Amino acid sequence: MKNTDTTAAASYVIPSHGVASLAEHHRHASGRRKTVCTSAVLAWLGVDARSYNYCATVDELKRLANRGRWSLRSVKSKLLKKPTVGNSRALLAHLTKQDPTISGYVVHVRNHVLALRPDGTTAIDTAARLRDSRAILGVYAVRSMPL
Numbered sequence: 001m002k003n004t005d006t007t008a009a010a011s012y013v014i015p016s017h018g019v020a021s022l023a024e025h026h027r028h029a030s031g032r033r034k035t036v037c038t039s040a041v042l043a044w045l046g047v048d049a050r051s052y053n054y055c056a057t058v059d060e061l062k063r064l065a066n067r068g069r070w071s072l073r074s075v076k077s078k079l080l081k082k083p084t085v086g087n088s089r090a091l092l093a094h095l096t097k098q099d100p101t102i103s104g105y106v107v108h109v110r111n112h113v114l115a116l117r118p119d120g121t122t123a124i125d126t127a128a129r130l131r132d133s134r135a136i137l138g139v140y141a142v143r144s145m146p147l
Contacts, residue, residue: 038113039055041106047068058138065142071143079139082135092116107138109135
């Protein structure tokens with residue numbers, strides 16, 4: 001049985017320069033919207049929520065992170081055959097030891113995105129779990145782009 005306990009406290013408080021309130025998560029005139037999880041991850045990367053109108057997909061998140069001077073490259077092929085967030089933490093920490101240019105990871109799970117520190121611990125998760133068995137759909141290494 002999967003643990004779906006969402007009472008675990010989020011490990012990140014969104015700074016005032018990022019997402020100030022849920023009121024900022026609006027539907028754009030085009031019908032597209034901002035989502036809380038992508039806005040929180042972008043705030044962690046230093047991208048201000050007021051600097052974009054919408055972000056609801058991983059491709060849009062990667063585009064906005066690139067604008068904020070971050071490069072996101074997939075490293076899913078280096079994980080297990082059926083990776084989950086919980087069983088991938090140690091592998092991601094080991095990957096960081098092999099490549100010290102990695103500043104963190106952006107992990108895409110079903111209908112959600114979260115951020116992990118280089119050591120594999122949770123940096124941002126707006127839907128935190130005590131035991132995380134969510135299947136990973138994509139995992140991206142975050143690296144700083146040269147100026």
